[in-house]
Amino acid sequence: MYAFTKAIVSYLAIYICFTKYQEMKHFDVDLHLHSRFSIGTSPKMDLPRMCETAHLKGVQVLGTGDCLQDVWLEELESSLEKRGDCYELEGIAYVIQTEVETTVKGRVHHLILFPSFSSAHELREVVLNNGYSRLTGGRPQLKISPEELISLVCEVDALVGPSHAFTPWTSMYAAYDSIRECYGENRDLVTFLELGLSADTKMASKLAELDSCTFVSFSDAHSAAPDKLGREFTRFCLRRPSFREIRRAFQGVNGRGVVLNVGLDPREGKYHLTGCRRCKKAYDLEDITADGNVLKTCPECGGPLKIGVKDRIRFLALKSCEVPLAQRPPYIHAVPLLEILKAMKRSNPMNVKKIYGELTREFDNEINILIDAPLGDVRQRHPELAEVLERFRKDAIDFEFVGRGGWYGKIKI
Ligand SMILES: [Zn+2]
Ligand SMILES: [Zn+2]
Incomplete structure (x- = not known):
């Protein structure tokens, strides 16, 4: 009996030590990127540059981009190190990720997150064996419906949700009037939705049919420049920066989840109005x-x-007879620091780069300057910038031009 009690006590001690060691932490995450193999992507979009910018920005977890493209996949497999259930390179965690376009019943983009390389290989094989695509481009077009895509993706234990769900091109709400119409019988297997550059939580929350979806904000970066990569990101509460933990966050397991979305003011997006x-x-x-x-x-x-995203959502919300109930994490509007500095010192680009370098060194990273650092600290170093940041943090930014018709909006500094 004594031995039994002793065993129980030591088991409990180990368990408590383990859970304490595995404390929850916040991670800033950007899981929608493209490699140089996607159309319109910078030829300089490679892993060393992605890691470098992630450190500058303060993003700790990146999507690999384009993991179904064979050359890029090989490069990823030979570069990323596996530690437990996390993939890592130069201090940045990676989630195996791609975007695909389904072409049956409209052209719709979807974001896919994989638990492992073998899961990505399995999906590649199914797609190639059935002739759905040749998988040569970074963002492959698959000759299947969104509903069929969900079945294939779940078969390999991956996660999928609509990318930039509201943009008037190649998105779920461009092609369909509801998420159920898009994903059919498989709608309930869709656990997240990417807001995209022209929408934010406040806008998307008007649609009650999305109540069960976690909203994510990612950059869709086509270059590793610090005003592209991480320009939108999602702050997760996780134990480790891994796929498995992110899936648990979407399920809301034991305190995991999204705690903050950060992205452009939708008025900056190309299709707001x-x-x-x-x-x-x-x-x-x-x-x-x-x-x-x-x-x-x-x-x-x-x-x-x-038609702009604002009008599209207004139209869809009017059609729905339900009232949205979901409580959502806050959404902070932020503009890349480089863009703010450029707007403040229009005439001298060299100076902007220098100030950016100094500021990110002094405050550890850009996200800290934009979101977390006390304004008093920024004011001591750069009073003019602190004034602009204060207006951002209070959401009191004015616009010279609100985005529309494919033209980015322009903030007034
Ligand atoms: Zn896309
Ligand atoms: Zn005109």
Whole structure:
């Protein structure tokens, strides 16, 4: 009996030590990237540069991008080190990740996260053996429906959700009026949704059908420049920076979860308002609707019109008869520090780089300056910047131009 009690006590002691050792921590995570094998991506988008920028920004976990592309996959496998269930390189954790486009029933982009390289290989084989795609590009087009994609992805134990769900091109809400319509029978297997650059939590929360989805904000970076990579990120509470922990966060297991979303003010996004690609004029949806149909061309110049994310969400929310109930983590609007410095010192780009380097060294990283450091500390070092950051943190930024028709918005400093 004594031996039994002793065994129980030592087991408990080990358990307590272990759980204490494995304390929850916050991780800033950017899981939507592209490699140099995706169309329109910088040829300099490689692993050393990705790691370097992640350290500058203060992002601790990155998506690999394009993991179904064979050359890039080989490079990832030979570079990333496996530690327990985490992949790592130069102090940055990685999650095996890709974006794909489904082309049956509309062109829709989806973000896929894999537990391991073998899981990515399994999906590659299924796709190649069935002739769904040749998988040569970074972001492959698959000749299947979103519903079929979910089945394939779940088969290899990976996670999937819509990328930049609201943009008027190649997104779920560009092609469908509801998430159920998009993913059909498999809708309940979709646990996260990427907001994209033109939407934020406040906008997307208007749709009750998304109540069970975790909102994530990632950069969709096509270059490793510090104003692209990590320009949007999600702060997770996790034990370790691994796929398994991120999946538990989506399930809300034992205190894991998303605690903060950070991204551009949606007014900066290229498709916030409805507007004309050619003359940049913005329109109210009512003014370009005749007999229930929205005009395709600009009444002013004849250029192509694109319905903005703001109007799209308003339209979908009006159609829904349910009221959203989900409580969401806060969303902070932030602009890359380089962009802020450029707007403050327009004439001298060399000076901007120098100040950026000094600031990130002094404050450890960019996210600390933008989000976490006390404003008093920034004010001591750079009073002018502190003033701008204060307005950001209070969400009191004005815009010279609000994004529309494929044109980025421009903040007023
Ligand atoms: Zn995309
Ligand atoms: Zn026009």
